[in-house]
Amino acid sequence: MGTHVIKMPDIGEGIAEVELSQWHVKVGDLVVEDQVLADVMTDKAMVDIPSPVHGKVIALGGQPGEVMAVGSVLISIEVEGAGNLKESAAPAPVKEAPAAPKAEAVVESKPAAAAAPRPAPVCQGPMVAREADERPLASPAVRKHALDLGIQLRLVRGSGPAGRVLHEDLEAYLAQGQSNASTPVAAAYAQRNDEEQIQVIGMRRKIAQRMQDATQRAAHFSYVEEIDVTAIEELRAHLNEKHGASRGKLTLLPFLVRALVVALRDFPQMNARYDDEAQVITRLGAVHVGVATQSDVGLMVPVVRHAEARSLWDSAAEISRLANAARNGKASRDELSGSTITLTSLGALGGIVSTPVLNLPEVAIVGVNKIVERPMVVKGQVVIRKMMNLSSSFDHRVVDGMDAALFIQAIRGLLEQPATLFVE
Incomplete structure (x- = not known):
């Protein structure tokens, strides 16, 4: 019998250390080739580490939550034969996912050959x-x-x-x-x-670090505007009735994405990233909209790329695809990075007002509150209208208050007169 020692692999992108998020095996477990041994967390995603050999686990190199250097000993496996006489790096990670540990305790794993479908x-x-x-x-x-x-x-x-x-x-x-x-x-x-x-590790630790970093580095200010969404909700219902069966149902989100795209033509300073170390603002023509998505392990922000080139149904399909990937832990690193402006919504829990935290290095985030019916005065008459607030935050270091207000007012105008979303 020999020992096969696996080192923490080099995941790329110049990463020197990663966080050990979860073990899928324990000492004494029998493992087979390609069985996932552990999850490690980079700055952007969760990565599965597979076994390159069959054997028995005899030692673990760290505890969940521990930050380990690339090249440090990850796990030792007893194998038939001489094993590897010198320590070797683990094989290349086989899957990237934004998932954090699926349980607060170490889960006992069995060899893949013995695995069975999870019963109902x-x-x-x-x-x-x-x-x-x-x-x-x-x-x-x-x-x-x-x-x-x-x-x-x-x-x-x-x-x-x-x-x-x-x-x-x-x-x-x-x-x-x-x-x-x-x-x-x-x-x-x-x-x-x-x-x-509860130990703060994995994705929850990354979220905490990003939120703390954002609030410490950016000069946040928020602006709230009330919007009458009666007309656009009527349009959405009409389109769903006419095309829902063939093209899919539309939520309000693709309309909001379209409103962002159109409004940004006049407010390009909102579609930007700020490098505060280099003191450089980069304004982008492409609109890559991050859509904040709640998952079982915390907040994810998958990115709808080139929203400026998408139709309502194309945006809706992409939002749905990315949201499902994030919730199921299957969103790739590329799908979770590169946004230029973020849209966040708590859906039916949206409340009246919120103060969203910027997704650095972006300079603007638009928050959607819930839709409620309220009596409003329209042309001297009290009528029932569907109303919704936009609670948005900006980086005051690079965005002036007047510009932020005008930007949200532009979105308001587009949503209250939905035909203007499609007039070129």
């Missing part, structure tokens, strides 16, 4: 035997869904990795007729003294 989620028995202070694993979206349904997550059996509760598990729970009514009322009012510590 089932809830065995009336409820899960969890302690009152035990916090089940679940994404923010699943937690909100459970809250909306009135379900206590600790009662739901999770079918995901490490027992993570999925949307399907909530549906299975409801299908069995379980509800909060099945638990004693006293349990809902029981005192709790539990605490939970």
Whole structure:
């Protein structure tokens, strides 16, 4: 028997160190060639590290959250024969993805040959035997869904990795007729003294670093404008009724992307990147719109490239494709970089006003709040209109307040008179 030692690979782009985000194996596990051993996080994406050999794991070179230098020992594997007599770098990473660890604990892996499809989620028995202070694993979206349904997550059996509760598990729970009514009322009012510590690693650490960097370096200021979206919502409904079956349904986002493209013709200073170290502003003709997307592991910003050359349906299809890739952890590094201006929306949770943080080195971000019906005075008459706020932020180091206000006013005019979106 021999030992095969794998070093942290050189992922490219001049990266000297990466963060070890998650192990997929533990000491004693048998692994096969091409089985994913670990996830490592670069500045832009998650990268899977595969095994180049069959063997047994005998040592791990680091802990999740540890920053490791390229070339440092990643893992040691016992193999048949002499093994590699000298330490060698791991094979080239086989997949890039913006996903962070799928569970807060190390997940035991089995050889790929023994892997089996994940069974459909089932809830065995009336409820899960969890302690009152035990916090089940679940994404923010699943937690909100459970809250909306009135379900206590600790009662739901999770079918995901490490027992993570999925949307399907909530549906299975409801299908069995379980509800909060099945638990004693006293349990809902029981005192709790539990605490939970969650290590900030992987994608969450990168998000935290980027947000802190953005707020410390840029001189943020925000501007909020109210917009009457009644007309554009009527147009959207009409287009969906007429072309939805053949071209796909349109949300408001592609209209907003189109409004950005048209408004930027008169405000090119908003479609720019600012290198504050070199003191250089680069204005771009191409409009690469970053669309902030919430995933189970945090905020991703996939990029709709050359939005200026896309139709409504082309933009809609690309937004949908990128959002799905980000949520499923399959967006590539290129798809998550290179934006020139960002569009962010909390959808139905959009609230009244928000103060979005700039996506450096960009100088503008346009935030979308939720649409609500309100009584408005139009030509002396009180009528019901669909209203929405745009809450946008700018880098005051390079964008003047007047220009920012005029830019958002231009977007407002385009959305309130939607025909002007398409008049050249």
